[in-house]
Amino acid sequence: MTEAPLTPGEYRELVSAALRDSAHADTRPPEPHSLFMPDAHRTALYVDNVVVPGGRGVGKTFWYRSLLDDRLRELAAVEYRINRLRHVRVVPGHGLEMCHDLYPGTRVLRSLVEGGEEPYDIWYTVLLVSLGQEDLRGLSEWSDRIAWVRAHPGEADRTLERADREARAENTVHLLLFDALEHLHTDRTQADRLIAGILQLALRMRFGTGSIRLKVFIRPDMLKSATELFSDASKLSSYAAELEWSSTDLYGLLFHTLGNENGEEESGELARRFRVLTGGWDPEVEGGRHVAPLLLRNDAKSQEALFEEIAGSVMGRGSRKGKPYTWLPNHLMDGTGRISPRSFLKALSEAAEATRTHHSAHDRALHYESIGKGVQEASKLRVAEVAEDTPWVKRAITPLAGHLVPIAEPVVFREWKNADLPALLADDSARYAEADKPSAVRTGPRRPDDLPRLIDELIALGVMTRRNDERLDLPDVYRIAFGLGRNGGVPRPKP
Template sequence: MMASTHHNIRQAIIAALPNDTSLHGKEPDKRSVYIPPSHIKALRLECSLVIGARGVGKTFWNAALNSPEIRAILGQSVPDLSRVEVKTGFGERPDLDAYPDADVFDSLLSKGIEAYDVWRAVLGRWAAHIIEEHIPSKTWEISAAWVKNDPESFGRLLQRANDFFSGQNKHGLIVFDALDRSSTAWQTMDTIVRDLFRVVLSLKRYPSLHGKIFLREDQFDDRQIANFPDASKLRATRVELTWALHDLHGLLWHLFCNGEEPHGEILRNIYKKVIGNPPDYNAEVWLLKDTVKRDEQLQRPLFAIIAGNWMGRDRRRGVPYLWSVGHLADGKGRTSPRSFLAAIRAAAENAEERFPSHQVPLHYESIKYGVQKASGIRVSEMAEDYSWVETLMEPLKGLTVPCTFDIIEEQWKSSFGSDPQKSTFDRLPPEHYEAGWNGIRKDFEKLGIFELMKDERVNMPDLYRVGFGLGRRGGVKPVVR
C-alpha cells in the first residue's frame, strides 16, 4: 500500500474508535451496538442476574435497554426486547423520583428501614407510573412505610401493572446497575444487594414484570448475598459477560465498518477485499456476517491488513491478532473491549506520528505503545472503582515481577505499618483488609491484578503492571507516571 493509503487507514481507525468508551449515563449510538453471541442470553428477559468485570458492557447494556430505538435493533436477536418497556431502578445517573441515591439509602437504613422495603418502594413507584396511579411518594421513607404497612395494596398495584402489560402483549423490565455506588461499606452493600435479590425474585410471580441486575463480580463472588430461600432460582439465571478473542475483533470491525464517512468506506473496502462481500446494511447500520463474528480464520487476515503478520521482524515475537488481545488480559485471562479499543486507537495515533511510512498502517512498536496507553487508562478506571488499589500500588512502583510476596509485603509495611488500617482507604476498603496484608493480597488476586504462580511468586499481567510502573525483563515498558 502507498503511504498516503496508510495515512487514510490510520485516520479512519482513529475516527471510527471512540476516544472515551464510557457512556456516563448517555444513550449509546445505535451504530456502536454490537452483540457478541455470548451476550444474547444476558439480554433475555428470563435472565435476572448479569455479572461482569469493569469495562465489559454492564452499563452499556443498561443504557441500550433503556433506548427504544436500540431495543428495536436488539429485538432482531432477542425477540422479547421488541415488546418491552424499560425503567432504571438504580443507576449511575441520579434520579431521586425513581430510586434513592447512596446518601438517601444510608439515611433510610440508619432509621431502621430495611433495604427490602426500600427496593419494594422502588417497584411500587415504577408500577404506579406504568398504570398512572399515585402512591405515597413525597419521600422514600414514606414510600417504604407504605409498602411495609399496606402489603395488600402494594400487591394489587403490581397485579394491575402486570395485567396492563399482559393486555398489550408487552413486558415491563426494571434494570439495576452501578450498585457499588449504593454504599461505602461492604456489609451495608451486601445487605442492599441481598434484599434487591429478594425483591427481583418476587417479580417471578408476575409473568409480564421482570427485573435485571447488573453486578460487579466482586459484589457477587464469595459474598453472602444469596443466602435466602429460593435464591438458587435467581442464581440459575446468572450470565457472566465475557469477551472472547473473536468477540473483540468482531466488535472492532463492526465499529470500523460503521465509521463516519469517508472513513467507514475506507475500512469497509478492506473488509470487502478480505471477506469477498461488503457487510450487510440494515436500518442505517452496517452488520458483519455471522461467520466473521465467530471465525478467527476470517478475522486474522483482516487484522493483518492493518497490523501485519508479526510483532517484530519474524514470528518469534508473536502475531498481532493474538498479541494485541493477550497483552491486555487481566490475571484471569480476560480482556475488556474498553482496553482493546483504546489500545488500537492509541496505536493508530502513534503510528501516524512515528511510523508514517511503515509497510502496514500499524507498526508493531505502535501496538506496544497502545498497550501502554490502555494500561494507563485501565489503572485510572481501577482507581475510580477501587481507590485503595492505587494507594497500595504506589509503593510497589519500580519493582520487577514476578517476585515473592515477602518483597511486596515489606514495601506495604514500610509505607502503611505492620497491619492495614481502614483509615488508609476511601470508599469501600479492600474486602479482606482485616485479615492483614495476606488478605489484601487475595483481594488483588480476585481483581485479576496479581497472579499467583506455581512457585508461590506473585506476577502481574501487562494490563496492570505497565500502568502501575512495575518492570519485567523483556516485557512491555512501564508507563512513566
Template sequence: MTTRQKYQPLNSEDIFTIRDTIARFDPSASSTIVGADKAKLRDIFAPMSHSKALDPATTLVLGARGAGKSFWASVLYNPDTRHLAAELYPRLGIDRLRVEIGFGGVGRAGVSKEVIDKLVPEEQEKATAGLFWKAVIAGAALTVIEPNQKHPPREMLDRFSDPQDWADTMVKVDDKLEKSGETLLIVFDALDAISEDWKRLSRIIDALLASVWSLRGFNAIRAKLFMRSDQLSELTLRFVELSKLRSGAARLGWRQADLYGLMFARLAFDEDGGEAFGRLLEANGLGKVPKKQEELRTWKLSSNESQQEKLFVAMAGYFMGAGPRKGKTFDWPYNHLADGLGDVTPRSFLILMQNAAERSQSRDASTLILLPQTIRDGLRAASKVRIEQLNTEYPWIKRVLQPLAGLRVPAEPQVLFDAWAENATVEAAIKIAQREHALPPVLTGSSQKPDLSTQESKLADRLIMMGVLTSRPDERYDMPDLFRIGAALLKKGGVPPKA
C-alpha cells in the first residue's frame, strides 16, 4: 500500500470475540487421516496451488512437517470432506473417487506398524516388503468387487502367492471401475511411522515405491503417497524410477496469501466469532463473510493480497513499530517464519497468530485485535514449537544447537565449528542417533572409530540442507528466525530470544 487507508475500529466486545476466536485456533494444527483429529469441514481451505496435490493422477506429494500432508490425506479419505474438496476443485474428478487407506500411521488407518513388523521381518525387507505392499494394494482393490469382506494382508499374501493371480484380480477390478466411471485411490500417509530405524524404513519405502509404480499400467487404480521432502532426500532409496516419481511430484507450498486466506476463512466460519468478523469486514468495506465454504473459491480474501493487507492492518495496525523501519505487520509474520529453504507452514503461522491473540487478550490496552509486540512473542512460541517438532525426527538437533546459544549471527563458519568442537558435538550427536536408530547428523563411514576432527563443516552442510542454517554470499552462516530464536542465538536488530 502506498497510502494509509482509513479503517473503522470495532467495539470492545467484537475485538474480544475475534481475539478469542484466534486464540482458540488449534496451536498444533495437526491432523490424522482418521479419528478425532481427522480433517473437519470447517477447517478446509483450498489454495489453487494445491490442486496438483489432490489430483488423483499425482502419485507423490511432498511437503515439510506441518504443511498439510495428513490433512489432505484425511480430506480425500473421509466422504464429507471429500465431497467439499470436489466442490472446491471441480476439475479433478474427486467426486468419482473411491478411497482406501494403505497406511496412515494411526489405528484404524490401513495396515498397522505391528502387522508390518510381523510380516516384514527385520533384515528380510528385500525379500518380503514388495510382496507385502502388493498384498496391501490387493486388499484395497478387492473392496471394489468384494465389498462386504475383510482383506487382511496375511490372507492376501496366501491368496496371491502366484503373481499371475494378483495381476488377474487387479485387471478385474480395473475393468469394473472403468465401467462405473470411478477411480480407486489408495492413500499412504505418515510413512515415517513405519519404523524408527531409518535403514529399515528406507528398505520398506523402497519396496512401496516399486509396488506403487507397478500400478501405472492400470486405468482406474491409483496410489498417492504423502511424504516429507527431507525424508525423500535423506532416506537411502534405491528405487530405479525414483527420479520419474520425483519429477511428477506435487509440492505443498504455502504463499503468504494462502496463509492469510486460511486464517480469514477460519474466522469467517467460526460459530462464535463469525458474526463479529463479518462486522469487521463490513466496517472496512471488505464485503461480507461467505455463507458456504464452496464460496471460498471466489471470496477475495482467500487470495487477494491487497484486500488481505487492508484487513490485517485493521486488525494489527500498519507497522511493527512506531514507523516503517521495523516492517509492516502484514509481511512480518511470513518473512520471519520461513526456514532456510523458504518454506512457511500453516502450523507455524497459526501458532504465531494464536499466541499473539492470547497475549493481546491479557494486555487488552488497544483498539487493535493483535498488538505488534504480541506478534513478536508469537514468533518466539512458533520457534520453540518448531524445534520440538524437528527433534522428533532428528533427536540430536537440540544437542547440536545447544553449543550455539548466545552466539551472534551472521557468523564466520569457524565460530560455529569451534563451538561444536569444544563441546564434542558431532561425536555426541552421532551417539544419540545410534541410540535412537535415527539418521545420523553426518555420515561416518564403516570405520568403528571414524575421524571426527573435520566433521563440523559436514554438520553445517547438513543443517543447511535441512533449512536450519543458510550460507550467505560472503560465506558467513546465518540462521532463520524460525530456529534462531528457539535456539537462543542473537542477531543485530533481530527479535531477541527472550522478551
C-alpha cells in the first residue's frame, strides 16, 4: 500500500513537534536520535586536533557531551570512520556541570588566580587529577593540590610520563575536554590568562606525549585574545578544526530532526511517514536513531525540492525576493558568514507556529510571511545569546537603535559618545568583577575607551561588517532585534 503524502497541516505539526525544544539544546543531554553528524565536523573529533573554535549555538557543548558519552562516541566513531575514538578515555577538564573533584569551579578559580596561582599550574594539576595521581586523591582543596604539584615537580612529571607509557602500551589515548570557557572568570583579562594556560598545556601534551591529549571547545574571539599571550600559539593553527555549518548541513540537520522525531505517538507516526515518503533512510536503528540518505544530508537540489514541499518556491507573490531555501540561511548569517543551527531551527519552529496562527489554510506548511516572522524571532534569540555571552555588545549597539544601515562610522562614534559608552563599559567591568555568582560571568571589550578598536572587535564577532565604501552594516540576525532598520529589508518586530 502506497503511503499517503503528508498534508501541509501534517508537515506543520511535524515541524512544530520536532523543533519545539531546539532553542534549548544546551540544557538537555544529547541522545542517539538527536546526534546529527555534518561532514564538516569530522576533523573536529580527530583526537590530535586540540582546538575546536565555534560561536554560540554551533555545537561545542553538544560535541563535548557526546564525546563524554560512550554510546554517542561509538556512533561517531562508526559514522565518521574514526577508529581512534574507540580507544580513548575521556575526562572533563572544565564544563558547565559542577564537578569539584575533577576541576575547580568559577569561585574557586577566581580565588586561585587572585591568590597568585599560575593558570598553567592550575590546569596541569587538573590533568594530573584526571590521570589518577595518588598523592592528589587525599587532597580535597584545589589550592592544596596545586601546592603539592608545585612542591613535587619531579613526581608530577613522572606521573605524566608513566601514564603516557601505559596508554601507549594499551593503544589508548587519555583525552581531557574543555568547554564553557566563558565561565572561567568574571574579568576578561583573567579569563584570557586562564585560557592561555589551557592552550599551553594542550600544546605541551601534543608535542611531548603520544597518548595524552586536550581538546578545547572555544569561542573564536576568546581563542584570538588568549593566543596573543604566549609565543608558541601559532602552532595551534595546525591542530584546530572549526565547527562550521553550510546551508546544506543546516537542511540536513532539519530533515534528520524531522525523521527522528520520537515524542508523542502522533508526531512519531508523522516522522515514520516522512521517512517512508522521502526514502533511503538507513534501516539500522541505534538507540532509536535513523540516518537520512546522503541526498537529504548534503545535496542542495534534493534538499531544495523537499523544502519546496514544506515552504513553497518563492518568498512572496512573485519571485523578486528569492526562494525560501536560500532566503532563510542568507538572513540568518552573521558578519563572518557563519550560521547558528540553533537560530536556523528556531526560525523554522516560529514559522510553523506563526503559519498555524495566521495562515492555517495556506497550501504549504510554512507561509513566506511566517518565515520572515521566524527570522525576527531567531534574531531575538541571537541577540539574547550575545547579550548573555558578551553584554558589552548590547551596550554598544543599543545607542544605534532607530538608525538605518548601512551607517557611517562617524555617526556610530557620535552616538557612542552621546551615550558615554566608554564609561558605561568601565562601570560594567567593575560591577562584574565584584559579582560572586558563577552565572554572573561576563566578558568585556579589551579596550573600552578605544572606539575604533570597538568597531574592530564587533566585526571580529560577526556583529558588524564594513562595506567597500567604509560604511558599517549589521547582518539581519543582529540588526532586527537590536532595532535598526534597512530599506527593503526584513522589518523590525512591532512593539
